[in-house]
Amino acid sequence: MQKNSTLSRWSRLAVSALLVSALGACMTPPAQPVAVQPQALALGLAVTEDGGLAPDALEQVNELLRQQGRISRQALTVAPLSTQGVPMAARLAEALRQAGASDVAVLPLAGMAAQEAALAQGWDLELRSESIAVQAQDCGPANKDLNRWPLTSHPYWSLGPLGCANRHNLAQMVSDPRDLIQPKVLESADGVVTAEAVRRYHEDEVKDLVDIDFDE
Secondary structure (H helix, E strand, O other), rough: OOOHHHHHHHHHHHHHHHHHHHHHHHHHOOOOEEEOOOOOOOEEEEEEOOEEEHHHHHHHHHHHHHHHOOOOHHEEEEEEEEOOOOHHHHHHHHHHHOOOOOOOEOOOOHHHHHHHHHHHHHOOEEEEEEEEEEEEOOOOOOHHHOOOOOOOOOOOOOOOOOOOOOHHHHHOOOOOOHOOOOOOOOOOOHHHHHHHHHHHHHHHOOOOOOOOOOOO
């Protein structure tokens, strides 16, 4: 009788442990794969009275370029939408090339209909970027109740699905997002390039991609 009672107690403990594990798994959201897909973004810009771009406009340009990944892999187009935008388009294109862009096109002045539409928006030129971009999952709280309960109350609740931070960091460091879809065979110089990319990720500070000196 004592033996059966002991076995029953161990059985209950085992079932309880399984239930706790199952509940913990239910509370952890599934991991989302890294998305690699073509992405096109556009930004309308206004030329200031002195013929330049406002500081907040330059910040918007840099933010657009950062969202599109490495600038050397972006197809960039600068489209002047007014007569004031024509000289600024040439200067912006040159600044993009100096920042590392290899594919920059400057379009001729837009037609009257496009100019009138841009005037209504307050734009003098438009910057367009096309690239193969990588989108990684945001590693936020795995459970919305964390907004009400501290982690000390529920120490097993994670911030994001398991491995979320690793996937996010790898997505940020990848040189060519297409490698996440179909990896290519490493060449002799790829190891050096990879090591340098990791070093920049750990040691470098965030740099503005485009910094136009309007005093020149």
